[in-house]
Amino acid sequence: MSNPSDPPYETTRAHDPFVEWVRQATPYIHAHRGRTFVIAFGGEAVADPRFPDLVHDIALLHGLGIRLVLVHGARPQIEARLSGRGAELRYVNGLRITDETALACVKEAAGVVRVEIEALLSLGLANSPMAGVRIPVVSGNFVTARPLGVIDGVDYAHTGAVRRVDRQTLRAVLDQGAVALMPPLGYSPTGEVFNLSAADVARGAAVALGAEKLIFLTEDPEGQTAAADQTRGILAPNLLAREIDGLLAGSPEIPEDIAQYLRAGAEACRNGIRRVHLVQRSRSGALLRELFTPDGSGTLISAEPYEDLRPARVDDVTGILELLRPLEDGGVLVRRSRERLETEIDRFFLTERDGLITACAALYPYASDAMAELACVAVHPEYRGTGRGDRLLVHMEAIARTMRIGRVFVLTTQTAHWFRERGFEPASIDALPMQRQALYNFQRNSQVYIKTL
Numbered sequence: 001m002s003n004p005s006d007p008p009y010e011t012t013r014a015h016d017p018f019v020e021w022v023r024q025a026t027p028y029i030h031a032h033r034g035r036t037f038v039i040a041f042g043g044e045a046v047a048d049p050r051f052p053d054l055v056h057d058i059a060l061l062h063g064l065g066i067r068l069v070l071v072h073g074a075r076p077q078i079e080a081r082l083s084g085r086g087a088e089l090r091y092v093n094g095l096r097i098t099d100e101t102a103l104a105c106v107k108e109a110a111g112v113v114r115v116e117i118e119a120l121l122s123l124g125l126a127n128s129p130m131a132g133v134r135i136p137v138v139s140g141n142f143v144t145a146r147p148l149g150v151i152d153g154v155d156y157a158h159t160g161a162v163r164r165v166d167r168q169t170l171r172a173v174l175d176q177g178a179v180a181l182m183p184p185l186g187y188s189p190t191g192e193v194f195n196l197s198a199a200d201v202a203r204g205a206a207v208a209l210g211a212e213k214l215i216f217l218t219e220d221p222e223g224q225t226a227a228a229d230q231t232r233g234i235l236a237p238n239l240l241a242r243e244i245d246g247l248l249a250g251s252p253e254i255p256e257d258i259a260q261y262l263r264a265g266a267e268a269c270r271n272g273i274r275r276v277h278l279v280q281r282s283r284s285g286a287l288l289r290e291l292f293t294p295d296g297s298g299t300l301i302s303a304e305p306y307e308d309l310r311p312a313r314v315d316d317v318t319g320i321l322e323l324l325r326p327l328e329d330g331g332v333l334v335r336r337s338r339e340r341l342e343t344e345i346d347r348f349f350l351t352e353r354d355g356l357i358t359a360c361a362a363l364y365p366y367a368s369d370a371m372a373e374l375a376c377v378a379v380h381p382e383y384r385g386t387g388r389g390d391r392l393l394v395h396m397e398a399i400a401r402t403m404r405i406g407r408v409f410v411l412t413t414q415t416a417h418w419f420r421e422r423g424f425e426p427a428s429i430d431a432l433p434m435q436r437q438a439l440y441n442f443q444r445n446s447q448v449y450i451k452t453l
């Protein structure tokens with residue numbers, strides 16, 4: 001029941017962070033549905049008492065229609081078994097040597113970890129976040145491996161590298177709605193078993209499947225807490241694949257597991273994966289934040305420069321004009337003079353790549369009506385159909401919200417459906433702010449669409 005002292009409905013709604021979050025996540029939910037994500041995490045994640053939380057997040061992704069491949073490591077579990085036998089893993093140049101004893105421990109540990117993950121994904125208790133969920137999990141001999149062999153005189157024995165990933169079988173598993181679970185193991189045509197790094201398996205799977213994203217959940221170094229935000233502390237939020245070799249050469253402080261993820265990520269990018277994410281596992285919800293918010297929470301490696309979405313400056317006017325002119329000539333947008341653009345430049349936001357403005361949009365607030373006009377939405381013709389329009393729209397809506405704008409409108413002649421598919425609804429001219437109605441061009445006969453934020 002409403003309380004007479006409650007603020008009016010519009011105000012309550014505008015400030016509800018939950019509702020705002022869901023709305024803001026909506027474009028990402030749509031964009032991710034049906035896509036393939038490969039998510040890799042270490043055995044540390046499985047050993048952590050909070051592992052069920054991560055599994056719940058993974059179950060949520062599955063529920064949202066994302067095709068999931070999980071790749072797990074098992075290092076702590078292997079080390080525990082080795083120390084039980086009075087042995088330990090040996091590393092040379094950051095690569096582990098897997099002798100007979102170690103291989104026996106690797107097999108045992110991989111089996112135990114697999115069962116634990118399967119058990120958690122099978123949980124369906126009514127009072128848990130997994131209520132009513134049953135997620136089929138399929139594990140198997142998806143990876144053909146080869147031995148690393150002898151490098152610089154060191155025999156790495158049963159340590160191997162990915163030779164091939166069985167794309168067809170993995171696809172069939174995902175097509176059936178199951179989660180594919182991949183251990184850090186591979187098999188050779190000679191019947192041998194090889195100990196692989198989870199990073200290598202994840203890279204191989206992502207490349208074989210042409211995955212939309214490859215995500216590495218990173219660990220905090222010993223003694224550091226999540227608050228120290230280690231991954232971000234060392235790494236920039238955005239990295240280019242081609243920068244990684246130089247970064248690793250110049251930053252000996254980067255821990256070996258992160259270095260492995262970086263190398264595997266760069267390699268994946270070189271093989272066509274567009275987005276590789278390093279997300280700090282111990283930060284609660286970091287995976288969801290990375291996937292469903294514009295800024296994410298970790299480090300993004302991409303083959304191409306990540307485009308900054310930023311407010312426009314006066315020296316962008318020429319570039320914006322170049323983007324808008326052909327659309328104005330074609331009658332898609334209303335003509336704006338250079339002078340007008342210069343005066344109104346602070347209304348504009350844009351993305352830029354190597355000096356080329358790839359997309360722009362402007363927001364004209366009508367504060368007394370708690371409305372704003374979204375105008376000049378344009379994506380460079382060579383960059384259309386890659387989600388830039390969506391990203392810009394999400395950003396402009398976020399800006400509007402910070403201005404306490406409750407509704408955004410567009411006047412469009414040829415792009416109505418693009419806006420309708422993004423939550424805009426047809427409206428009459430009377431619904432516009434009075435000030436805007438007075439400027440309405442009846443000859444142009446634009447349609448009005450309004451979205452409630």
Ligand SMILES: CC(C)(COP(=O)(O)OP(=O)(O)OC[C@H]1O[C@@H](n2cnc3c(N)ncnc32)[C@H](O)[C@@H]1OP(=O)(O)O)[C@@H](O)C(=O)NCCC(=O)NCCS
Nearest residue numbers: 377378379384385386387388389390411412414415417418
């Ligand atoms: C509309 C526009 C901004 C979309 O940008 P974008 O970066 O290509 O958009 P996204 O990648 O986020 O979305 C692409 C989807 O929008 C669809 N789309 C593009 N133009 C559309 C239009 N005029 N009407 C309906 N859908 C359209 C594409 O077909 C694609 O859908 P699909 O993936 O199902 O094939 C861009 O096409 C553009 O600049 N158009 C010309 C300018 C314009 O019309 N601006 C609006 C003025 S009111």
